[in-house]
């Protein structure tokens with residue numbers, strides 16, 4: 001099952017750790033808040049995504065299951 005990266009904008013304090021650890025999927029807007037690439041996390045980035053989630057100091061970043069479509 002694929003997973004997507006999400007951010008809780010209320011909890012996020014714009015530390016930028018996620019963009020440092022996962023630049024392939026996260027960039028920062030002018031205020032330092034993350035902009036996340038839409039869609040599932042590619043398998044080759046799964047470990048990096050998990051590390052970014054674990055390193056978020058405010059627990060704002062999450063990996064959530066994405067239900068399969070077309071069923």
Ligand code: SF4
Nearest residue numbers: 012013015016018056
């Ligand atoms: S690491 Fe967490 S608090 Fe920092 S910018 Fe990313 S989501 Fe926000």
